[in-house]
Amino acid sequence: MNAEIIRRYGESRLPRYTSYPxxxxxxxxxxxxxxxxxxxxxxxxxxxxxxxxxxxxxxxxxxxxxxxxxxxxxxxxxxxxxxxxxxxxxxxxxxxxxxxxxxxxxxxxxxxxxxxxxxxxxxxxxxxxxxxxxxxxxxxxxxxxxxxxxxxxxxxxxxxxxxxxxxxxxxxxxxxxxxxxxxxxxxxxxxxxxxxxxxxxxxxxxxxxxxxxxxxxxxxxxxxxxxxxxxxxxxxxxxxxxxxxxxxxxxxxxxxxxxxxxxxxxxxxxxxxxxxxxxxxxxxxxxxxxxxxxxxxxxxxxxxxxxxxxxxxxxxxxGFGSSAIGRLAEGYAQNDVAIGRYANLISSGELATSKGYRLTQEDRVRAFIIERLMCDFQIDFAAMPDGFALPDESIGADNLPLQGLLAEGIVNWRGDMLTVDTEHRFLVRTVASCFDAYLGEAGRTHATAA
The missing domain is CATH 3.80.30.20 (tm_1862 like domain)
Structure with missing residues (x-):
């Protein structure tokens, strides 16, 4: 394994992608x-x-x-x-x-x-x-x-x-x-x-x-x-x-x-x-x-x-309990993290949702791609569900992070199939991050990629 690739990509802080966004x-x-x-x-x-x-x-x-x-x-x-x-x-x-x-x-x-x-x-x-x-x-x-x-x-x-x-x-x-x-x-x-x-x-x-x-x-x-x-x-x-x-x-x-x-x-x-x-x-x-x-x-x-x-x-x-997150067709909903505030809301007969996220169609497409990469180490863009498509710049030459991974052999294209190289599967979060439209926003802190 190339030590430089481990150093360069392994020290990046990235989401674990247990959800998207x-x-x-x-x-x-x-x-x-x-x-x-x-x-x-x-x-x-x-x-x-x-x-x-x-x-x-x-x-x-x-x-x-x-x-x-x-x-x-x-x-x-x-x-x-x-x-x-x-x-x-x-x-x-x-x-x-x-x-x-x-x-x-x-x-x-x-x-x-x-x-x-x-x-x-x-x-x-x-x-x-x-x-x-x-x-x-x-x-x-x-x-x-x-x-x-x-x-x-x-x-x-x-x-x-x-x-x-x-x-x-x-x-x-x-x-x-x-x-x-x-x-x-x-x-x-x-x-x-x-x-x-x-x-x-x-x-x-x-x-x-x-x-x-x-x-x-x-x-x-x-x-x-x-x-x-x-x-x-x-x-x-x-x-x-x-x-x-x-x-x-x-x-x-x-x-x-x-x-x-x-x-x-x-x-x-x-x-x-x-x-x-x-x-x-x-x-x-x-x-x-x-x-x-x-x-x-x-x-x-x-x-x-x-x-x-x-x-x-x-x-x-x-999700039930303080800080618990629910995922529904429309988006994510999270209960208040503070046990006291959570308890006060529920005891008053009110749901304890304090924040969440409403999914867009593009979010659903990106979530699908990221999940398949994380689970299968590949994604067949020709076999996407009906209505699931991304702009060409998201998967083509304008996706500069992805192009960099292609150049280094971390991923490869075969027709419509994008595959993570077997030797570099430990960097699958790095590959998935190429399809994260929100990565790099201020205030986000994640675990290292390796």
Whole structure:
């Protein structure tokens, strides 16, 4: 691999493209009234996806980029759950029927910070408000350090089908530097309990580019984790943005690797997982051949949303909780990030939308192109959906960033097909950014491209 290409492109800060346009484009022009109209227009015949945000943890992991609050008390969590259930009822009433649901995802924070009884009560509220059945996928993000047997059993009772466990690194030096001490034994126990509870697919999250991380420690972590045989891995690059996440200032920047070191760690993890029998899916996911993510990739049916690569093909995603983002046919709607303001709005009987974005037709076209590039590493411009077209300058000689990538062999054209070169797939976000009409606007901060 050309070290100059890694240095030049790998240090660029780019979106992860889990949505397009990305969140920095959201504005306060989209409020509760607009969101209400969009919910009332949700097609009756199409199942929707639900995302529930539980923004609480018992301790702060210093690498974290999520919206979360640290609390040792249960009262704030109980108050929040009361409001969350109110929001579920409010949204269902706005839709005007018991809408069928294909997928439910609990994220955080740490969703399993609540008690088993509280979790079952929350899922019962969902079942009363929405059409949730035997085919509905139920996914939960889990901290293995705090998952109890009782909570795993409650997840099984609720119908869990997928679980995502945070691992990051098993290197003690790295764990100390990120304030997350977690043993392999804790992780294996959580995995076993989730399997017993009925989780058909379990994902491990790994991170590269952490302080004091090396290629060797990244390989060791990947080997230990792969030996446990989770069904999937998500391998993310650490995004150091201390200006936005102040707790990241506790991380020693001198202990962070450069773009070349990050790339070496990422590729070492990838090679280790592939040697262990996992298939590389998209930019940063890995799955066993029989997992649904692998099957979707084979059929070019992979999708990308706020949780990363997914088999969820619902066109409507409804977000619940503070900071949660919904995606509807008309655009994106995000709840207020501040828990207090979110709670006050919902408690008063009002939707808590604080900002969002109304999609244009051009946005939809660009979103389609970016998603297919991120999922398939190629886009066939001759096979675009009806009515999906971009001006020639967006894909032709006037697209100077794209022309630069063509000249360097990072992408190539074959007829109407644009393909990311296999050796340069780690730069797929750079390729996707060539079709981002809003890239470079003031105030946007993203993770490095490699």
């Amino acid at each position: 990305t969140a920095p484009r959201f504005s306060a022009s989209i409020g509760a009234g607009t969101y209400r109209d969009w919910l009332m227009a949700v097609p009756q015949a199409e199942p929707v996806s639900l995302y529930l945000h539980v923004p609480f943890c018992r301790s702060m992991c210093w690498y974290c980029g999520c919206h979360t609050t640290i609390t040792q008390k249960d009262a704030p969590i109980l108050d929040y759950l009361t409001v969350l259930k109110q929001e579920i009822g409010l949204v269902a009433k706005t839709i005007g029927r018991r809408q069928e649901v294909s997928d439910i995802h609990f994220g955080g924070g740490t969703p399993t910070i609540i008690t088993p009884e509280e979790f079952l009560d929350l899922t019962a509220t969902l079942t009363a408000a929405f059409g949730i059945g035997a085919t509905t996928e139920l996914a939960v993000e889990i901290d293995p350090r705090t998952l109890t047997v009782e909570m795993a059993e409650a997840l099984g009772t609720a119908g869990i089908t997928r679980a995502s466990l945070g691992v990051q690194s098993f290197d003690p030096k790295v764990q100390k530097a990120i304030n997350r001490i977690q043993s392999a034994e804790q992780t294996a126990t959580a995995l076993s309990n989730l399997r017993k509870a009925g989780a058909r697919s379990v994902n491990f999250d790994l991170i590269y580019g952490l302080p004091h991380q090396t290629v060797e420690s990244a390989i060791d972590t990947a080997r230990i984790a792969a030996a446990m045989r989770p069904d999937r891995f998500a391998v993310f690059g650490y995004a150091h943005v201390p200006a936005f996440k102040k707790h990241q200032r506790l991380i020693d920047t001198a202990a962070l690797g450069d773009a070349h070191e990050r790339h070496a760690q990422a590729e070492a993890i990838a090679a280790t997982l592939c040697e262990a029998g996992y298939r590389r899916i998209g930019l940063d996911h890995f799955a066993l051949p029989e997992d649904q993510l692998s099957i979707a990739a084979d059929h070019r049916a992979l999708h990308r949303n706020f949780q990363g690569y997914t088999t969820d093909n619902a066109s409507t995603l409804i």
